[in-house]
Amino acid sequence: xxxxxxxxxxxxxxxxxxxxxxxxxxxxxxxxxxxxxxxxxxxxxxxxxxxxxxxxxxxxxxxxxxxxxxxxxxxxxxxxxxxxxxxxxxxxxxxxxxxxxxxxxxxxxxxxxxxxxxxxxxxxxxxxxxxxxxxxxxxxxxxxxxxxxxxxxxxxxxxxxxxxxxxxxxxxxxxxxxxxxxxxxxxxxxxxxxxxxxxxxxxxxxxxxxxxxxxxxxxxxxxxxxxxxxxxxxxxx
Numbered sequence: 023x024x025x026x027x028x029x030x031x032x033x034x035x036x037x038x039x040x041x042x043x044x045x046x047x048x049x050x051x052x053x054x055x056x057x058x059x060x061x062x063x064x065x066x067x068x069x070x071x072x073x074x075x076x077x078x079x080x081x082x083x084x085x086x087x088x089x090x091x092x093x094x095x096x097x098x099x100x101x102x103x104x105x106x107x108x109x110x111x112x113x114x115x116x117x118x119x120x121x122x123x124x125x126x127x128x129x130x131x132x133x134x135x136x137x138x139x140x141x142x143x144x145x146x147x148x149x150x151x152x153x154x155x156x157x158x159x160x161x162x163x164x165x166x167x168x169x170x171x172x173x174x175x176x177x178x179x180x181x182x183x184x185x186x187x188x189x190x191x192x193x194x195x196x197x198x199x200x201x202x203x204x205x206x207x208x209x210x211x212x213x214x215x216x217x218x219x220x221x222x223x224x225x226x227x228x229x230x231x232x233x234x235x236x237x238x239x240x241x242x243x244x245x246x247x248x249x250x251x252x253x254x255x256x257x258x259x
Contacts, residue, residue: 064135065097067106067116068143077146079114079174079253080139082132084154084161090121100155101243113253114151115143127154127161129168136172148257153177153248155239156207163215166191175255177248179239180204182211188218195255196226199242201234 072078081102089096098107103118119135121127139145152173154162159181166176167187175195196219200212209230219226231238242248 063094064117064119065094065103066118066139066143067102067112069113069115070111072115072144074144077144079149079151080145081112081114081116081252082136082150082152082165083116083118084127084132084152084158084165085118085120086154086156086158090125091123092120094120096120100239101153105243112249114149115139115145121157126157127164129165132161132165133169147172149174149253149255150257151175151177151252151255153179154181155179156181156236159207166194166196170194172257174257175252177242177252178212178215179242180207180212180236182207183215185214185218188215188224189222192219192222192224193258194225195251196224197248197251198226198228199231199238200229201231201236201238203233203235204238206236 069078083102085097085100085103089099097103097118097120101118102110102112102116106112106116117135117139119132136150140147150173152162152165153176154160156179159178160183161181162176162178163181163183166173167183167190170190170193173194175197176191177197177199179199180201198212198216200207200209202209212228212230216226216228229242231241234241
């Protein structure tokens with residue numbers, strides 16, 4: 023009997039020590055291995071004839087949920103980064119940050135990042151453009167609503183936003199894209215934002231691809247007219 027009680031006490035003691043060890047391991051490995059600087063979190067493209075003596079328009083690209091993580095090569099899967107990787111040249115600076123795993127676009131982070139890039143590079147602050155797909159489309163709407171005096175034009179793709187705040191961005195030239203057969207982000211998400219902007223007498227155009235599902239971005243980013251349209255926009259303070 024005493025022997026059985028002793029074994030039980032020893033077992034409980036060992037379990038307690040093991041649980042404490044696991045807790046310490048969880049605390050240790052639950053922390054980042056290192057501080058991640060801003061430079062570790064974005065891709066940056068400079069035009070071939072970039073010169074600090076001039077001022078250059080900037081295109082901010084926000085990827086979708088599938089490209090989140092800590093490997094910047096994932097950001098090259100879609101959009102302008104993919105085109106640049108394939109040899110495409112652009113007449114503006116392209117900034118493509120990466121959102122951490124299991125997170126969504128943070129407006130505070132994007133604002134800090136824009137401040138950082140403007141302080142380091144010859145950016146024309148009157149020509150900052152924002153585009154993004156899916157989760158990045160939502161981020162595009164949100165950033166414009168939070169920074170309406172900073173953004174010269176936006177092109178959200180298969181995203182959505184808060185229609186009640188359309189009044190804040192009615193002055194921003196906006197080109198919205200969506201696939202009619204999208205089963206991930208319903209077409210109504212863009213419909214509502216476009217309708218709200220139209221009601222506010224906003225500057226908005228809308229392209230719906232009748233046969234496209236969620237991937238409405240490949241055709242959009244392959245269209246040179248999108249970039250010509252961006253370059254024609256300038257912030258009017």
